[in-house]
Amino acid sequence: MRVLYFVHGHPALIRGGAEQASLELFEAIRDRDDVDPHLVARTSEQAFARPGTPFGLVDGTEDQIVIYTRWEEDDRVLQTAGAKELYTRHLAGLLRDLEPEIVHFQHSIHIGFEAIRLVRTMLPDVPIVYTLHEYLPICHASGQMVRTFGKELCTHASPQRCHECFPDIAPARFFIRERFIKAQLELVDRFVAPSRFLLERFAEWGLPREKLVEIDNGRHPVEPIPPRELRPGEMRSRFGFFGLLNPFKGIEELLEAMKLLDEDDRDDITLYVSGANLDVQPMPVRKRLSKLLDKSPDSVHFLGRYDKLTLPRRMAQVDWVVVPSIWWENSPLVIHEAFMHRRPVLTSDIGGMAEKVDDEVNGLHFPVGEPEQIARAMLRAADTEGLWDGLRAGIPEIMSSEEAAGQHKQVYDELLTSDSQTPDVTTTMSG
Amino acid sequence: MIGTVETVVAVDEEGIFLNGWASDVRSQDRIRLTDPTGGSTEVELGQRFARPDVAAMAGTDELHGFTALAPLPPGPLQRSNLRLEIEGPAGPKLTLEIPDPIVDPTQGRRHVLSLLELIKVSDRFMVGHVYPAVERLNRRIAEGLGVKEIADHGPVPSSADVSIVVPIFGRLDLVTPQIALFARDPEINAAELVLVLDSPELEDELLELTHHLHELYRLPMRVVVLRRNSGFGNSSNFGVEHSSSPLVLLLNSDVFPDEPGWLSKLTGVYRTGEVAAVGPKLLFEDGSLQHAGMYFERDPVSRQWQNLHFHKGMPSVLPAANVERRVPALTAACLLVGRDDFTAIDGFDPAYVHGDYEDSDLCLRLHESGRECRYVPSVELYHPERQSFAESISKPGGSGHMIYNRWLFTHRWGQRIESLMEEYSSELPLTQPAASQ
Numbered sequence A: 001m002r003v004l005y006f007v008h009g010h011p012a013l014i015r016g017g018a019e020q021a022s023l024e025l026f027e028a029i030r031d032r033d034d035v036d037p038h039l040v041a042r043t044s045e046q047a048f049a050r051p052g053t054p055f056g057l058v059d060g061t062e063d064q065i066v067i068y069t070r071w072e073e074d075d076r077v078l079q080t081a082g083a084k085e086l087y088t089r090h091l092a093g094l095l096r097d098l099e100p101e102i103v104h105f106q107h108s109i110h111i112g113f114e115a116i117r118l119v120r121t122m123l124p125d126v127p128i129v130y131t132l133h134e135y136l137p138i139c140h141a142s143g144q145m146v147r148t149f150g151k152e153l154c155t156h157a158s159p160q161r162c163h164e165c166f167p168d169i170a171p172a173r174f175f176i177r178e179r180f181i182k183a184q185l186e187l188v189d190r191f192v193a194p195s196r197f198l199l200e201r202f203a204e205w206g207l208p209r210e211k212l213v214e215i216d217n218g219r220h221p222v223e224p225i226p227p228r229e230l231r232p233g234e235m236r237s238r239f240g241f242f243g244l245l246n247p248f249k250g251i252e253e254l255l256e257a258m259k260l261l262d263e264d265d266r267d268d269i270t271l272y273v274s275g276a277n278l279d280v281q282p283m284p285v286r287k288r289l290s291k292l293l294d295k296s297p298d299s300v301h302f303l304g305r306y307d308k309l310t311l312p313r314r315m316a317q318v319d320w321v322v323v324p325s326i327w328w329e330n331s332p333l334v335i336h337e338a339f340m341h342r343r344p345v346l347t348s349d350i351g352g353m354a355e356k357v358d359d360e361v362n363g364l365h366f367p368v369g370e371p372e373q374i375a376r377a378m379l380r381a382a383d384t385e386g387l388w389d390g391l392r393a394g395i396p397e398i399m400s401s402e403e404a405a406g407q408h409k410q411v412y413d414e415l416l417t418s419d420s421q422t423p424d425v426t427t428t429m430s431g
Numbered sequence B: 001m002i003g004t005v006e007t008v009v010a011v012d013e014e015g016i017f018l019n020g021w022a023s024d025v026r027s028q029d030r031i032r033l034t035d036p037t038g039g040s041t042e043v044e045l046g047q048r049f050a051r052p053d054v055a056a057m058a059g060t061d062e063l064h065g066f067t068a069l070a071p072l073p074p075g076p077l078q079r080s081n082l083r084l085e086i087e088g089p090a091g092p093k094l095t096l097e098i099p100d101p102i103v104d105p106t107q108g109r110r111h112v113l114s115l116l117e118l119i120k121v122s123d124r125f126m127v128g129h130v131y132p133a134v135e136r137l138n139r140r141i142a143e144g145l146g147v148k149e150i151a152d153h154g155p156v157p158s159s160a161d162v163s164i165v166v167p168i169f170g171r172l173d174l175v176t177p178q179i180a181l182f183a184r185d186p187e188i189n190a191a192e193l194v195l196v197l198d199s200p201e202l203e204d205e206l207l208e209l210t211h212h213l214h215e216l217y218r219l220p221m222r223v224v225v226l227r228r229n230s231g232f233g234n235s236s237n238f239g240v241e242h243s244s245s246p247l248v249l250l251l252n253s254d255v256f257p258d259e260p261g262w263l264s265k266l267t268g269v270y271r272t273g274e275v276a277a278v279g280p281k282l283l284f285e286d287g288s289l290q291h292a293g294m295y296f297e298r299d300p301v302s303r304q305w306q307n308l309h310f311h312k313g314m315p316s317v318l319p320a321a322n323v324e325r326r327v328p329a330l331t332a333a334c335l336l337v338g339r340d341d342f343t344a345i346d347g348f349d350p351a352y353v354h355g356d357y358e359d360s361d362l363c364l365r366l367h368e369s370g371r372e373c374r375y376v377p378s379v380e381l382y383h384p385e386r387q388s389f390a391e392s393i394s395k396p397g398g399s400g401h402m403i404y405n406r407w408l409f410t411h412r413w414g415q416r417i418e419s420l421m422e423e424y425s426s427e428l429p430l431t432q433p434a435a436s437q
Helices: A017-030 A085-098 A114-122 A159-165 A171-185 A196-205 A251-263 A283-295 A310-316 A333-340 A351-356 A371-383 A387-393 A401-417 B052-058 B105-115 B123-144 B172-182 B200-217 B231-241 B262-270 B339-344 B358-367 B400-422
Strands: A002-007 A036-043 A055-057 A064-068 A102-105 A128-131 A190-193 A212-214 A238-244 A270-276 A300-304 A320-323 A345-348 A363-366 B003-012 B015-022 B030-034 B040-042 B065-071 B083-088 B091-097 B147-153 B162-168 B192-197 B221-226 B247-251 B275-283 B289-291 B294-298 B305-309 B325-327 B334-338 B372-382
Touching: A002 A017, A002 A085, A017 A036, A017 A333, A017 A401, A064 A085, A085 A114, A085 B200, A102 A114, A102 A401, A114 A128, A114 A171, A114 B200, A128 A401, A159 A171, A171 B172, A190 A196, A190 A401, A196 A212, A196 A351, A238 A251, A238 A310, A238 A333, A251 A270, A251 A283, A251 A371, A270 A310, A310 A333, A320 A333, A320 A371, A333 A345, A345 A351, A345 A371, A363 A371, A371 A387, B003 B091, B003 B105, B003 B123, B015 B091, B015 B105, B015 B123, B030 B065, B040 B065, B065 B123, B105 B123, B105 B400, B123 B400, B147 B200, B162 B172, B162 B231, B162 B262, B172 B200, B192 B200, B192 B231, B200 B221, B221 B231, B231 B247, B231 B339, B247 B262, B247 B339, B262 B275, B262 B334, B262 B372, B275 B358, B289 B305, B294 B358, B294 B400, B305 B400, B334 B339, B358 B372, B358 B400
Parallel strands: A002 A036, A002 A102, A036 A064, A102 A128, A128 A190, A190 A212, A238 A270, A238 A320, A270 A300, A320 A345, A345 A363, B162 B192, B162 B247, B192 B221, B275 B372
Antiparallel strands: A055 A064, B003 B015, B015 B065, B030 B040, B030 B083, B083 B091, B147 B221, B247 B334, B275 B289, B275 B334, B294 B305, B325 B372
8 A cells, every 4th residue: 555644844854743753653654564655754954955856855765755845935824835836746746656545644834735635636536634733724823722922822713813813914814714724624534633632623623523533643662761769768859841942832831930949949859951942943932941041940950952862861860751831732742752751741731731641640730831830730749759659650551653553554444445535525614 | 376287197189187286367267278389279177176285385275276177289199388378357377388298098097086085076077077087098098908818727618607707906815715715616617717817917927826726626717818907897897708608707806605506506596587686695704794785875975875785794694684685786796697688788887997886887787677686695605805906995085086986976876876775765774864965
């Protein structure tokens, strides 16, 4: 079975959870003997700006193709390429060359929703699968569903609400955006939602429930790092933050919490921050975060970026992992990573985080965005005898990428054997 | 006595439209346009108007500004050394040099209409000066109009039920989403879709876009590129001319269908009987009513009739807005008419400038056939905002072309509207006593 994956980035070229999850699924699918997959990953890396073709290969591979797209002048609101030969020449050529039997979009940002239309037009009988990694089809604010003013969580999109977030874009434009994107998404045969929360949100938005299937991201198995050895009388008081350093990940709130703990003379509670991508944040964010990091108490240790090799060492230093994101999240990779190394997780009580971490079973929830509450949860975690062991015992097995690949293969098989994979053009989505 | 002729528009071989200012011009003064060969014509000034700048300089508060559509002594369109001579009962008072005229008729028309933003219009002035000047300029403009190029993408159905005519006014960003939504509907795929480009400078860009969109969506379409900016009425007329189906749907490029199947519902109503035109319910992006039929109301200041939409901004479920019925007029944003009816009355009247009131005018002319304009609320489309052609109502009294269109519309239809609106008086927000003007 020839499966073609579209991904918005390749971990060899850019960091990101969805990119990593997509690659691990691809690798696990490739290990099967009944699937012959290709991966097409979008890049903005100038080295791939070659005359005559947007395509190239990820170093050392022959099944992982990169596609260079420029997105500056293109229509960001509608998420489609302004220069449409991206579809009608380049991607059309790729589809002809690779003759996929299944096309699976892991994402379409910087490739554009009209790529779905191209597949449907050229390959009317080929099932299309689309994995929803965040809320981009719904939300123009990078799909985060956080209002652009303040940090208020957003519950639903509407032309008026979106215009409030982007005063320069008329409400009418957001109306057109939703209609346009839905007109492309209705050509998809199956949507994969890595969390129940995200699935429900897209169902509310109007994606047909019968097309939505929940499959969590699988992970390549790892050898769990043993628990940190305690000195006599020492508590489980070391916490880790892993993730991108952007405001949505809640690092500011977490550092505020550390300041509060320090003011209470609890410098025995320590935080190890492993973070990347601070350098690509907008200047005001970078300034704000750098200042916070500089001014943070001695109990905060900034370790810089991490990768597959350094992650186990970083995990070995901590007892708990804190996931304080102030956006809804989907199925955060860092929760998987913590659980695979058997570290209980303290996390915000919303969205995909609240779903993937069971409060009082394998971690603790705190009210989202509240430094005092984060501090209180950390205190309780550090000071409560036996809590760590109890929560650690409640940590579930994380699905392997091999198993996730199996579940995906099952979806592909179902779509190929059912007669109804080509949607009737009159099948519509509610608005 | 002092003065100057500031701007001159070459209307045609027989006349110029001029404006300027002068102190101390009296009604008994004789005014003549002369050329160096000795030719001369009598000039009747149009409406005088206030020029605060001149009044401040001259220290008097008389109306210094003047305008006139002046007949030319025989000769070519462009000429120099013309003079405007003002002579009082006691002899010559002032001779003014006539500057070089604006020759381009579109620029000339724009200048004439811009004066309406300064001058309170009177029928005498409009009938005697502005209307004939604009009509004659329109004739010259029309000579430059026409179709530059026709491009078909795919086999455009030649025996379709409906031709859908969509004028495009520079907003190419609306084309992709509209095509994407059209493509969902088998009825649109079977229709004869005609896009009319009013901006020839965008020809290459649009044709490249529509080429790719056809590849992507496989929706057949015809693109008619006009030789120059032609306005809404002319563009629609050219689109109709280059289509062939028995029914014509006039559609703005910012009208978006909700669900497939709406076109056959509209044609179904059209075929039920004594109907000259049908139009659907149009909604703003928030679901409120943008259009549920149009009616006419006098502007309280100018006493001119203006277009208004029934229940605009109200919830679309409003019972009164959900009655299928005859209405005074329908918007051309989405209007289904019979081709024969449309062509029998020569389509939109190009006398209206740019895109305003020609839909009301068309509906009233269709009314004359004795058949009605029918509002069909069971069909809903979205018309998020009026963004498909340039809108310039930044000035308090409206822009010049809107003032002109409104005057022309009132001049032509005032009496007819008066009696028509009596039938609807009970449902208007404030029932006004019939105006006595």
